[in-house]
Amino acid sequence: MSYRAPVEQIQFMLRHVVPFADVAATERFAEATPETADAILNEAGKLTSNVLAPLNRNGDLTPARLENGVVRSSPGFADGFRAIAEGGWVGLAADPEYGGMGLPQALNMAVADMMSGANLALQLNPLLTQGQIEALEHHASDELKALYLPKLTSGEWSGTMNLTEPGAGSDVGALTTKAERNEDGTYSVTGQKIFITWGDSDVTENVCHLVLARLPDGAKGTRGISLFMVPKLIPDENGKPGRANSLKVVSLEEKLGIHGSPTCVMSFEGATGWLVGAEHKGMAAMFTMMNCARLGVGMQGVGVAEAALQQAVAYAQDRNQMGQIIQHPDVRRMLATARAEVFAARAIGLACATAIDMERATGDRDHAARAAFLTPIAKAYGTDVGVRVADMGVQVHGGMGYVEETGAAQYLRDVRITPIYEGTNGIQAMDLVGRKLSDGGDAAMRLLDEIFDGAKAAHHDHPDLTDPVLQAAETLREATQSLLERDLTLRFAGAVPYLSAFARVLGAHYHLRAARHGGGAHVALARVHILRVLPRAAAELQEALAGLDDLTALQDAHLAGDFAA
């Protein structure tokens, strides 16, 4: 496995495919000139290709482990994290007031793409720390900000998100962790949390837990939940890590992949916590953290897909079976389709990031709506592509893909978590057809208008490519209208295929932009997408509108295979 960070691909995309120039033209992001952006991406490329990627197998072969209550990270991971921290990468998009660089999310997400491709298990640590920084920036008191943000931004401390409990996964409102008010204004937090990524480690000197818990007078459901900062080591008066808090790692999960990322069962036993945001308003703060992480997870899918695809291409060039297998039509079809989908997923993710940046720079509601609309698509499609491409990578390797030594299987095992965490892809799709269409379809239609305009502008140069895009976009518009006329339950039944179809059409839109501005290779790649990837949107939209009747006509027993029932 030798990963080469896709620096030039990303530079091309920021220049010609997504509206990064608009971001750089704002006052807030005036420092993000093309030269600065290029320099940052080049540096990230070196870090990820040369430092992080060579550690990726270590994480898989020597998983993080629990020793006397302390998590020991995989060999080299501490050095890898230090390189990330010292390069300032954790704080790339963080507030300069607390040591961040204040650069656009578009650059931050491009770096996340590369970091995930190089080493997904390790990248989870800065990703979650960044999410915590965002949550604190938006919701914490000035005292908490002053205490925690510099340490998190510099990567001296890391951050976690404590949300899931044994009985409450996607149903956060069912959580039972308790918080009680102490006389000194702090809180005592008691309860068990599961699936806590990087819940402890030896790569930072402190681990800061953001924990959702319910106060005694908190209402049932999500409205009665508050958010607390619960550090592993309580900062002393100088802000240095002091006495140990009353919390511990109970165990680590044995997982399919990302073995280098310790997934902890955490126990809080009257641990001291500090309120973040207002009492009972914890979900809002948690959503800030999750929203940031959702796009980041989408980029994880893109990053691993890139790495798996590079490996598959290298193997296919190297492997001879009646000639190089990369010359076999079916192998070439798999690789080309994967390259087209990686391009599409990356473009959607970076377009989402630029919308976030524009929202922050301008406060404009349309940009906010665009960012909100693209986030679930970027998360679900990015991670679906991650799994599809890693799976393709195994297949191209043949029998060698099934033995662990090649590393092809590791990509598949690692990336398989991404359609699950930060809200399963089913939940992303429900968010899209529910909350994100609750504006009556305005955000969707504005995006579709842009797609139509783009296709019309490309028509003169590429008439054969624009017609299928216009047709697919029209089918998508009609399907969107139909969904808007249905109640939520009916929409939910079609949510996943609808999201997938929207991503295919969006991908075609960005491919057309690349074809207009790039060379012949970009035209060929656009053709692969539009003639091979896009056509499946029609069937997906048909399924999206197929309703619920057949699904409910089948009883549970029938689904289990008992047709006598």
Next chain:
Amino acid sequence: MSYRAPVEQIQFMLRHVVPFADVAATERFAEATPETADAILNEAGKLTSNVLAPLNRNGDLTPARLENGVVRSSPGFADGFRAIAEGGWVGLAADPEYGGMGLPQALNMAVADMMSGANLALQLNPLLTQGQIEALEHHASDELKALYLPKLTSGEWSGTMNLTEPGAGSDVGALTTKAERNEDGTYSVTGQKIFITWGDSDVTENVCHLVLARLPDGAKGTRGISLFMVPKLIPDENGKPGRANSLKVVSLEEKLGIHGSPTCVMSFEGATGWLVGAEHKGMAAMFTMMNCARLGVGMQGVGVAEAALQQAVAYAQDRNQMGQIIQHPDVRRMLATARAEVFAARAIGLACATAIDMERATGDRDHAARAAFLTPIAKAYGTDVGVRVADMGVQVHGGMGYVEETGAAQYLRDVRITPIYEGTNGIQAMDLVGRKLSDGGDAAMRLLDEIFDGAKAAHHDHPDLTDPVLQAAETLREATQSLLERDLTLRFAGAVPYLSAFARVLGAHYHLRAARHGGGAHVALARVHILRVLPRAAAELQEALAGLDDLTALQDAHLAGDFAA
């Protein structure tokens, strides 16, 4: 994980969906009365549900290992194999002259379905032994048959297939293992083989290797290859295992899954072998073995899909997140679609088996052509469905699917080999559009005619369902005609999507038969297939005809992500 063998589903299918009655009406299979078939399936259901399934986790958690050159199998596997052997299951379809039951492959493949769902790693042993029995029945001398067939049929000895070498995977003709003639009529075999499933074990008293090797005067390529029986222990004059042959297990592969199945690197060092078939004609005998195994591997996909789906349904019923998650529209959509695909894949596999039976019972060329045409579809679609459904099973489990303790991930890891071995699914598809269309499309068109006739016959009762099937079948017929007009390279570029589309249409055909003969649940399931699974065939056929130009316009460097090239 608790697996319930799908006995009633298979009984219904043999009675109403595939032409098993025609098989039972032949003289050769006169014993396969409905009562006998039901009794056999019921017995297999008990064995697989009660004996083999409970061992499935053992194989994963305690892999087979190499100790002092001997393979120690996973805990309980020896007992499990003994139960298979003593029940006569290895010899279910084998020649009664050598102790077999001589029953139809349709029953044998139905049992393979159940055995794979219960314990894929263990089932590989009888599957490969059956393949060896077939090869010997067709190609071995009477002496070899008399010596080996009774032992293999009874399950006292097991069989392996030694084909792959480090430098020769799908390209068998490149093999370098040598055979030299000895004066006593035996041969000395020298070389290394890889990926040898159950290459050694302690579950049988002898392991019989069928080894492909080249004689000194053998031509280059596949035409100069001969096949040899090379037993681990050379039978003495009484046919008992005697002195050790000059062969050994060098190492076991560490694999993504099927940990209970030892995958061996074998070294033959002047090992004594006996010729099977004529010199230089080894490929024909190996193809006999592979053909049998190909359909068996397709049934493995079906079996694991059944098991993974049952587990997902049980979890979705058990798991509460704002109500049972099985009531959530998207979860129900996933489960119902999976159930429809499992039905379709099983029907295609059993239809293929009945065609094999009819060919053997009647010698009729149309049946032979039907069997040959369906084999690659049954293998590729069955295993694709296996991976898709196991992947869906992980997703339905959410975070619990990613931790190994639930076993959902094991199904995905285990079944992932099936699209690779016995010829990758890409090779199956090339076989379909190459060799299997080399009759000018006769076999394909006869099958399509049957599909049209079936849809027309169902029209009166289910007009809303038959129209989409007729339309999809017509698109498939046109695409078949177009492929026939193209050269092989162009066909290969569209082979995989063509095969997938053919499977969707075939699946719809069998669903319509079930809808006509079964109750309301079968109608609802047919609707799920025809309205959700079938529509994707159109896009696949479009891709099948999309040609090669775009794929070759992209250079290798572009596929690797270097667009400056």
